[in-house]
Amino acid sequence: MQLTWLWRGLRTGVLTTRYPRRPERMPDGWRGTAVLQRDQCVVEGAPPSCVTVCLPRALSVEETGGDRRLRLDHAACIACGLCVAACPRGALSISNEFELAASSRARLISEHRPKGDRAA
Amino acid sequence: MLHPDADPARVRGHSRGGGATSFSRIEPLAGAIPVSATAELELEGLAIAEWPDRVRRQTHRESVMFADLFGTADPDGGVSLTLLLSLPDGGRWLALRDRIEAESTYPSLVAGGFPAAEWYEREMLGSLGIHPVGHPHPESLLRGAALASADMARFAPLPAGGHVVDFPLGPVRSGIVESGHYGIRTVGEEIVDLRLQLGFKHRGVEQMLAAVAWPLAPRVAERISGTDGVAHSMAAAGALERLLGVDVPLRARQLRSLFGELERLYNHAGYQADLCGATGLAVAQAQFDILKEQILRLAARIAGHRYLFGTIVVGGVADDLDDAALNDVRDTVRPVRDAFEALIDLVATSSSHQDRLQTTGRLTLEEATRYAVVGPVARASGLAVDARRDHPYAAYDALRPTLHVVDGGDAAARSQVRLEEGLASADLVLDLVEELRESAPLPALPSPASRTLPGDTVGFGWAEGARGTELHWVETDRAGAIGRYRVRSASFACWQAFARCVPGDNILTDFPIIEQSFGLSFAGSDR
Numbered sequence: 001m002q003l004t005w006l007w008r009g010l011r012t013g014v015l016t017t018r019y020p021r022r023p024e025r026m027p028d029g030w031r032g033t034a035v036l037q038r039d040q041c042v043v044e045g046a047p048p049s050c051v052t053v054c055l056p057r058a059l060s061v062e063e064t065g066g067d068r069r070l071r072l073d074h075a076a077c078i079a080c081g082l083c084v085a086a087c088p089r090g091a092l093s094i095s096n097e098f099e100l101a102a103s104s105r106a107r108l109i110s111e112h113r114p115k116g117d118r119a120a
Numbered sequence: 121m122l123h124p125d126a127d128p129a130r131v132r133g134h135s136r137g138g139g140a141t142s143f144s145r146i147e148p149l150a151g152a153i154p155v156s157a158t159a160e161l162e163l164e165g166l167a168i169a170e171w172p173d174r175v176r177r178q179t180h181r182e183s184v185m186f187a188d189l190f191g192t193a194d195p196d197g198g199v200s201l202t203l204l205l206s207l208p209d210g211g212r213w214l215a216l217r218d219r220i221e222a223e224s225t226y227p228s229l230v231a232g233g234f235p236a237a238e239w240y241e242r243e244m245l246g247s248l249g250i251h252p253v254g255h256p257h258p259e260s261l262l263r264g265a266a267l268a269s270a271d272m273a274r275f276a277p278l279p280a281g282g283h284v285v286d287f288p289l290g291p292v293r294s295g296i297v298e299s300g301h302y303g304i305r306t307v308g309e310e311i312v313d314l315r316l317q318l319g320f321k322h323r324g325v326e327q328m329l330a331a332v333a334w335p336l337a338p339r340v341a342e343r344i345s346g347t348d349g350v351a352h353s354m355a356a357a358g359a360l361e362r363l364l365g366v367d368v369p370l371r372a373r374q375l376r377s378l379f380g381e382l383e384r385l386y387n388h389a390g391y392q393a394d395l396c397g398a399t400g401l402a403v404a405q406a407q408f409d410i411l412k413e414q415i416l417r418l419a420a421r422i423a424g425h426r427y428l429f430g431t432i433v434v435g436g437v438a439d440d441l442d443d444a445a446l447n448d449v450r451d452t453v454r455p456v457r458d459a460f461e462a463l464i465d466l467v468a469t470s471s472s473h474q475d476r477l478q479t480t481g482r483l484t485l486e487e488a489t490r491y492a493v494v495g496p497v498a499r500a501s502g503l504a505v506d507a508r509r510d511h512p513y514a515a516y517d518a519l520r521p522t523l524h525v526v527d528g529g530d531a532a533a534r535s536q537v538r539l540e541e542g543l544a545s546a547d548l549v550l551d552l553v554e555e556l557r558e559s560a561p562l563p564a565l566p567s568p569a570s571r572t573l574p575g576d577t578v579g580f581g582w583a584e585g586a587r588g589t590e591l592h593w594v595e596t597d598r599a600g601a602i603g604r605y606r607v608r609s610a611s612f613a614c615w616q617a618f619a620r621c622v623p624g625d626n627i628l629t630d631f632p633i634i635e636q637s638f639g640l641s642f643a644g645s646d647r
Contacts, residue, residue: 004466009403015410027421031430055332055339080339080430 026096031079033097034058036072036110040091043068050083050092059083062111074100074108160362160511161580163215171203171216172232183208185505186492188591188608189229189240191248195597197222199248203229203237204591204608208510213580220250228252236492239616262319283307287628291320298642302631309627316619321646329605334360335434335569337605341592342429344607345644347390350376350383351585352607352644353432355592358513358581360434363594366568371559372436376514378449378552379423379431380583381545385453386415387586388542389460391639392467395535398636399476407463411456418452421445435568441556450553457546464539477532481634483621484529491617494610495588496541497638499525500533507584514583515555521548531637538586538639575600587611587640611644 017024026032043061048070051059058076062069083092102108166174178184188204198219205214220226229237231254239261241252246260285306291299303315329340341356342349354376361368368376393408416426422445423431431438441449467473483493488501498505504525508516524540526533579594588610597603618638626634 002472005401005403005470008407008466012407012410029424030420031424053333053336055336078343081424082336082339 026098028096030096031081031094033074033095033100034072034077034079034081034083035093035095036070037091037093040089041070041087042089042091043070044088049086049088053082053086055080055082069111072110074110075105160211161213161215161578163217163578166216166218168201168218168220168226168229169232171218171229172234174216175205175233178207178214184214186234186236187213187589188593188606189234189237189244190593190606190608191244191250192595192604192606193222193248194219195603199224199250201226201244201250202593202606203234204593206505206510208505211511213511215578215580223249225251225253228255228258230255235490236613236616239612262322284312289631291317300642304628304631305623306628309629311623311626311628311631314619314622316615318615318642319646321643323647325647326605326607329356329607330602334573334602335567337594338432338434339430341607342427342432344609344647345611345641346427346429347387348383348585348587348590348610348641348644350379350428350432351583351590352592352609353429354380354514354583355581355590357432357434358583359579359592359594360573360581361568361579362581363573363577363579363596364434364568364571366435368436369563369565370515371440371556371562373515374552374556374559375437375441376432377516377519378441378549378556379428379437380514380585381548381552382415382419382449382453383428384586385456385542385545385549386412386419387639388538388545389415389456391538391586391636392463392535392542394639395477395531395633395636396467396473398632399473401467401470401473404463404467404470404473407459411459411463414452414456418449421448435565436562440562443557446553446556450550453546453549453553457543457550460539460542460546464543467535467539474532476630476633477535477637478528478530479625480531480630481621481626481637482528482530483617485527487617487620488529491620492613493588493617494613495584495586496534496537497588497614497617499523500537501529502527505589507582507589511582513581515552519548519551531633534637534639573600573602585610587644588613590644607647609641609644609647611640611642614638614640615645 056076058073185206192200203216242261246262287304289302291301299320301317305313338353338356342353389412396404420426485502488503581592591608593606595604
């Protein structure tokens with residue numbers, strides 16, 4: 001019986017891939033990292049609809065003075081895609097990227113101000 | 121050791137007919153809460169003391185199965201107790217309900233003929249502070265407060281210099297095993313007692329489910345236990361749909377069954393891989409893991425998520441599958457099915473594997489019935505229960521899946537049931553692909569997401585996951601907000617029996633095999 005298993009294992013061969021030496025791509029439509037389009041977001045609504053539907057509170061609005069910024073914390077994001085459907089301007093999308101490792105937590109935060117405010 | 125309040129002489133109450141002691145009840149609900157889909161769920165307000173008699177009067181009472189017991193803290197300070205029973209002969213559920221005062225007592229149902237209620241009552245003791253009078257071990261089940269030993273009285277501190285050895289195992293363990301703690305007590309090789317401590321994965325999911333906007337409930341529910349995501353989200357969606365009175369189109373129901381069976385299939389393959397790993401059958405472990413990975417990659421292609429998260433929404437499914445996706449399902453599942461079938465024969469004739477499984481961790485039919493276990497654990501002990509057959513949902517009224525029931529009750533029987541069910545799930549997926557090619561496209565129905573939930577109403581949903589039946593119960597308050605969200609996971613229903621079947625005839629090296637043969641989830645149980 002052990003020989004049967006051995007034979008089966010040898011016949012199957014090596015199925016493991018060379019990742020990360022050889023990059024792997026997830027299929028299109030797979031829900032990976034959320035992407036915030038810098039020039040599309042206007043931080044509309046209080047709170048914006050994307051913030052309302054975000055279960056892990058990965059999306060939030062930071063207000064300093066009159067300046068409103070949408071903040072996306074990739075460390076908290078569960079890539080559910082609900083914000084994509086909620087955004088009326090198509091400013092949020094889901095990519096099939098999955099490599100999120102970063103050397104600091106700050107690098108996992110995307111922060112975008114509405115168009116026109118960026119000079120400040 | 122009973123709680124001081126548990127002494128009937130000290131129980132605050134009033135006498136009713138015949139001088140019988142009453143407990144601190146407020147008043148029975150008398151069915152005050154309307155229930156959606158009354159054809160499936162019958163709700164009765166009845167004094168707790170009369171519940172055992174009510175069940176004894178039930179026609180075909182031998183087939184009545186304990187399903188759940190939980191409490192709801194009412195805003196006015198009382199606690200509503202609900203006993204949920206499955207009536208498989210008619211495909212219905214029966215819920216009995218009574219109200220007692222908070223922090224008060226009630227007659228234990230363990231003493232009243234529902235031994236399975238033991239852990240449920242201990243859970244309520246910890247979370248709601250209500251005391252079951254007559255309970256054999258009235259101590260909280262919650263983490264840090266008490267332990268879930270097979271026999272708590274026996275698990276006394278060790279005498280110095282004895283031959284008894286305690287092995288602590290967990291909560292942090294090697295590999296990707298979830299957090300749970302076992303105290304294994306041995307004399308020589310033999311396990312004489314097992315202490316099981318749950319709660320390390322408690323995240324307050326029920327409270328979270330009650331707080332989120334209701335259309336998002338399936339998204340939270342699928343995270344109760346990742347490998348039961350489809351079953352939990354289907355049960356959550358079912359509960360809300362019954363509450364709203366929403367009908368799900370046929371094609372959406374078929375797709376739900378398809379996703380449910382894919383989830384069962386990868387779980388059964390993963391289960392066999394882990395069981396083969398426990399017995400040291402390394403090539404078989406790799407072979408089953410390959411099959412599991414193929415299904416997970418298929419799920420990533422067709423649904424955008426390896427564990428099929430996001431597929432079930434209230435009212436139907438998130439996205440339809442086109443012909444290309446259906447072809448992908450067929451072309452992936454067919455070779456997986458054939459490989460699975462070939463592995464069944466190989467596993468069955470691997471003596472080193474079977475030797476470790478046979479007579480290991482035996483759960484008798486009597487014990488399985490006593491603790492109302494569900495899923496493959498129940499079916500491996502000869503208990504023929506399966507929500508897909510007993511309470512058809514999704515497309516199972518037309519599919520009629522075959523039940524795989526064996527009598528052994530040992531690890532070998534549990535493995536056999538899950539081998540057969542894996543193959544059956546693959547066959548069901550292939551059948552569903554053909555049916556989906558014929559069925560009418562998804563109608564463009566208005567999403568129910570903008571609707572408000574009716575006030576003071578109950579919705580109840582269920583689904584048969586790979587580990588058994590997941591139950592979701594939703595109650596709304598007067599304003600239509602979710603006042604109580606209750607989840608009874610299949611794992612919770614089975615852990616209780618697991619703690620009982622380990623001590624006795626098993627030796628220490630059997631433990632990982634018994635644990636793996638049950639294949640339960642801590643996260644699902646802890647919520």
